Amino acid sequence: MVSRLARVVVGLAVAALPALAALPALVALPADAATPARYTIQGPSRFSPNGDGVQDTVAFRYTLPQRTHVRLTIGPARHRTVQRRVDLGWQPAGRHTWTWNGRNQSGKVVIDRAYVIQLFDADPASGSLSSRASDKVQVDTHFDPTLAAPTYGAGPGVPARVYPRTTVVQDTLPITANVWDNKVDVFELVIRNSAGRVVRRADLDERRMGPNGPSFGTGRTVDWAAVRGGRPLPAGRYTAVASGRDLAGNSGRSEPLRIWVSDDELGWxxxxxxxxxxxxxxxxxxxxxxxxxxxxxxxxxxxxxxxxxxxxxxxxxxxxxxxxxxxxxxxxxxxxxxxxxxxxxxxxxxxxxxxxxxxxxxxxxxxxxxxxxxxxxxxxxxxxxxxxxxxxxxxxxxxxxxxxxxxxxxxxxxxxxxxxxxxxxxxxxxxxxxxxxxxxx
CATH class of the missing domain: 2.60.120 (Jelly Rolls)
Incomplete structure (x- = not known):
C-alpha cells in the first residue's frame, strides 16, 4: 500500500510538469557544455590604404572566450613571412576591435595583395603562443584602366581610324577597356569630339556569369561605328576615356585614346x-x-x-x-x-x-x-x-x-x-x- 507521504510527493511532481515545460530552452545543458566558446576574428574583404580618405583602414572584430594575452600577426597569403606584429596585452573575454592602417612594422604601406591576419593567445604558465583564429583581407590601392584599339598597320602614334561612310559593310572600331580588378563598382567609356562634347557613353561594369558566380572580368569591348541618329559623325579627331571606381573606393581613368573619324570609305x-x-x-x-x-x-x-x-x-x-x-x-x-x-x-x-x-x-x-x-x-x-x-x-x-x-x-x-x-x-x-x-x- 502506497503511503500518504508518497502520494503527496507524486502529486507535487505531476503538478510541476506544466511549469517545467514552460521554462526557456536555455536551461537545458548542451552535450558539449564543457567546450569553451570559439575564438573568432573577422573584417571586410578589402580596403584601400592609399590616403585618399576612402576605406583607408580596416577594422577587425574579434571575440575572446576568456581573459587572455592577445597578439596579432599580418603577412602575405601563401607566404610565411610576417610584416606586422601587434601585442595587445591582456584583454577580458568578449568582443573587441583592432584597426589596421595597411602599414607594416616599419610604418610603410604594404603592396597590393592578399594578407592573412592571425590571432594568438599566450599560455599563462609557459608563455607559449597558440594560433586561435585568422581572416584574410585584400589590400587594393589602385584602379588603373587602359584603352586600346587596332590601328590596322598604321604604326605607333597614329590614331585609330573608323570609316562610318562605308557602304559595302558597316565599319566599326573595336575599343577595348581593361582593368586588372574584377571588383568593379562603376566603369564606363566616354567618347568626345574635338569640342569636348560627348558623342557616345557606354557602361562597362556589366556583370558576367563565371564558374564561381557573377563577375566583371578584366575587359570589355565596345564596337563604335561613329554613327549617331543614323548619320555618320563629322570627320575629325575624337577622344575616348575609360573611368570608374572599384569596391575598395579607388578611382581612376585611362589615358585618352585618340580616334580619327574619316571622310573616306572602305572598298573591296x-x-x-x-x-x-x-x-x-x-x-x-x-x-x-x-x-x-x-x-x-x-x-x-x-x-x-x-x-x-x-x-x-x-x-x-x-x-x-x-x-x-x-x-x-x-x-x-x-x-x-x-x-x-x-x-x-x-x-x-x-x-x-x-x-x-x-x-x-x-x-x-x-x-x-x-x-x-x-x-x-x-x-x-x-x-x-x-x-x-x-x-x-x-x-x-x-x-x-x-x-x-x-x-x-x-x-x-x-x-x-x-x-x-x-x-x-x-x-x-x-x-x-x-x-x-x-x-x-
Missing part, C-alpha cells in the same frame, strides 16, 4: 600574287600542345628541281614525340596595308612535282588556322584550296613585344605545305589570291 579589293617557297617561308610548324613538344622526322631543304623552290622530305618514323612529316609555314604580306581591315577571303595554289620522278608522292596545302576556316588540298603536281573566309593572319594590328614596345602585325595571308609518311614533294611556286577591305584613295 582583290589581288593575286605569285611567290616562291623560299621568299614566302617564315617559320617551322608548331606541333603538339606547344612548340617543341614533338619533333618532325622529315626536313625542308632547297629544291634540286626548281630554282627558289623547296623540297619537303618526310621520313616514315616511329617513336614517342616523333612525327613522320616535313612542313613549313608560308606568308604573303598585303602591300601598303595601312588601314586594311584584314583579309576577308583567300585561296592558295601550288605547282610542283615529286622529288623522285615517277613516284606518286603527295603534298598537303593548308590555309587557315581554325577548323572552321581550314581548307586542305593534296596532290603530287599541284592543287588549289577553295576560298577560305577570314584566314589566319588576316588583320593588321598593333601588339606589344617583351620590352613593352609597340609592334605592328601587318595584314597577311598564311598557309602551310606538308608531306607525310615517306612522301617527298618539291614545290616550284605558290599563287595567292586574296580579298580585303581598304580605304579608297
Amino acid at each position: 579589293q582583290e589581288r593575286t600574287e605569285t611567290v616562291t617557297p623560299v621568299e614566302s617561308a617564315y617559320s617551322d610548324p608548331c606541333l603538339g600542345s606547344g612548340c617543341g613538344d614533338y619533333v618532325p622526322c622529315g626536313s625542308v631543304v632547297p629544291s634540286t628541281l626548281f630554282a627558289e623552290g623547296l623540297s619537303y622530305r618526310s621520313v616514315d618514323c616511329t617513336g614517342e614525340f616523333r612525327y613522320p612529316l616535313a612542313s613549313r609555314s608560308h606568308q604573303v604580306l598585303v602591300p601598303d596595308a595601312t588601314g586594311v581591315r584584314g583579309v576577308a577571303e583567300a585561296r592558295v595554289a601550288f605547282t610542283g612535282a615529286p622529288t623522285t620522278a615517277g613516284e606518286d608522292d603527295a603534298g598537303e596545302l593548308a590555309l587557315g588556322s581554325s577548323s572552321a576556316s581550314r581548307a586542305v588540298v593534296r596532290g603530287s603536281t599541284g592543287g588549289e584550296t577553295p576560298w577560305v573566309t577570314h584566314p589566319s593572319g588576316g588583320a593588321g594590328r598593333t601588339v606589344y613585344d617583351e620590352d613593352g614596345d609597340e609592334v605592328v602585325v601587318p595584314a597577311a595571308v598564311t598557309w602551310s605545305f606538308t608531306t607525310r609518311g615517306a612522301d617527298s614533294v618539291d614545290v616550284d611556286r605558290f599563287t595567292v589570291t586574296y580579298r580585303f577591305l581598304a580605304p579608297q584613295r
Whole structure:
C-alpha cells in the first residue's frame, strides 16, 4: 500500500510538469557544455590604404572566450613571412576591435595583395603562443584602366581610324577597356569630339556569369561605328576615356585614346600574287600542345628541281614525340596595308612535282588556322584550296613585344605545305589570291 507521504510527493511532481515545460530552452545543458566558446576574428574583404580618405583602414572584430594575452600577426597569403606584429596585452573575454592602417612594422604601406591576419593567445604558465583564429583581407590601392584599339598597320602614334561612310559593310572600331580588378563598382567609356562634347557613353561594369558566380572580368569591348541618329559623325579627331571606381573606393581613368573619324570609305579589293617557297617561308610548324613538344622526322631543304623552290622530305618514323612529316609555314604580306581591315577571303595554289620522278608522292596545302576556316588540298603536281573566309593572319594590328614596345602585325595571308609518311614533294611556286577591305584613295 502506497503511503500518504508518497502520494503527496507524486502529486507535487505531476503538478510541476506544466511549469517545467514552460521554462526557456536555455536551461537545458548542451552535450558539449564543457567546450569553451570559439575564438573568432573577422573584417571586410578589402580596403584601400592609399590616403585618399576612402576605406583607408580596416577594422577587425574579434571575440575572446576568456581573459587572455592577445597578439596579432599580418603577412602575405601563401607566404610565411610576417610584416606586422601587434601585442595587445591582456584583454577580458568578449568582443573587441583592432584597426589596421595597411602599414607594416616599419610604418610603410604594404603592396597590393592578399594578407592573412592571425590571432594568438599566450599560455599563462609557459608563455607559449597558440594560433586561435585568422581572416584574410585584400589590400587594393589602385584602379588603373587602359584603352586600346587596332590601328590596322598604321604604326605607333597614329590614331585609330573608323570609316562610318562605308557602304559595302558597316565599319566599326573595336575599343577595348581593361582593368586588372574584377571588383568593379562603376566603369564606363566616354567618347568626345574635338569640342569636348560627348558623342557616345557606354557602361562597362556589366556583370558576367563565371564558374564561381557573377563577375566583371578584366575587359570589355565596345564596337563604335561613329554613327549617331543614323548619320555618320563629322570627320575629325575624337577622344575616348575609360573611368570608374572599384569596391575598395579607388578611382581612376585611362589615358585618352585618340580616334580619327574619316571622310573616306572602305572598298573591296582583290589581288593575286605569285611567290616562291623560299621568299614566302617564315617559320617551322608548331606541333603538339606547344612548340617543341614533338619533333618532325622529315626536313625542308632547297629544291634540286626548281630554282627558289623547296623540297619537303618526310621520313616514315616511329617513336614517342616523333612525327613522320616535313612542313613549313608560308606568308604573303598585303602591300601598303595601312588601314586594311584584314583579309576577308583567300585561296592558295601550288605547282610542283615529286622529288623522285615517277613516284606518286603527295603534298598537303593548308590555309587557315581554325577548323572552321581550314581548307586542305593534296596532290603530287599541284592543287588549289577553295576560298577560305577570314584566314589566319588576316588583320593588321598593333601588339606589344617583351620590352613593352609597340609592334605592328601587318595584314597577311598564311598557309602551310606538308608531306607525310615517306612522301617527298618539291614545290616550284605558290599563287595567292586574296580579298580585303581598304580605304579608297
